[in-house]
Amino acid sequence: GQQVMQIPQYQHVQEGEDFTTYCNSSTTLSNIQWYKQRPGGHPVFLIQLVKSGEVKKQKRLTFQFGEAKKNSSLHITATQTTDVGTYFCAGSGSARQLTFGSGTQLTVLP
């Protein structure tokens, strides 16, 4: 079945440093979504990427979808303490079912 791998599992950064998390799928995806889960909270939708090579930005967050539609990344520029949480990618394959990655837990040190 479809597998979605996400690295790193944990990342500690100093406030102001950049952060990147990577997502790789074992199969070609129809789209990929990103979610953020704050500590003690629930996953909240951030963005969906559909097109090969697509790049989208939300303020300090940049999302990319690979040319082969099998990988994606989320980059945060100049992290802030409000960025703390776990970031999940979720890939949708031919069956249109979302498979979640294991998440990257981001800690931002003030």
Added chain:
Amino acid sequence: DAGVIQSPRHEVTEMGQEVTLRCKPISGHDYLFWYRQTMMRGLELLIYFNNNVPIDDSGMPEDRFSAKMPNASFSTLKIQPSEPRDSAVYFCASRNSNEKLFFGSGTQLSVL
């Protein structure tokens, strides 16, 4: 809209007891999902419904778990009998055709 509503927020029970988790999806959403989240296994899809019909329950761990959706505004996930290894956060989520998932606040289940 109030979003996806789950109850209870916290449930503490003893091994062997029946547990029922409840979910009210967002009005108009025709897909409903039950996920389980643990540190070891991350977010696991247990079962999902489309228009109140169970479509894929391959993620349900075993026969002790069952889920129903009697109408478009209500779903339950039942564990009978519960075991300590069932301790986790259980999320309900719903979506419409645009595939963006909306999660409820979750139920933190502790089975002693």
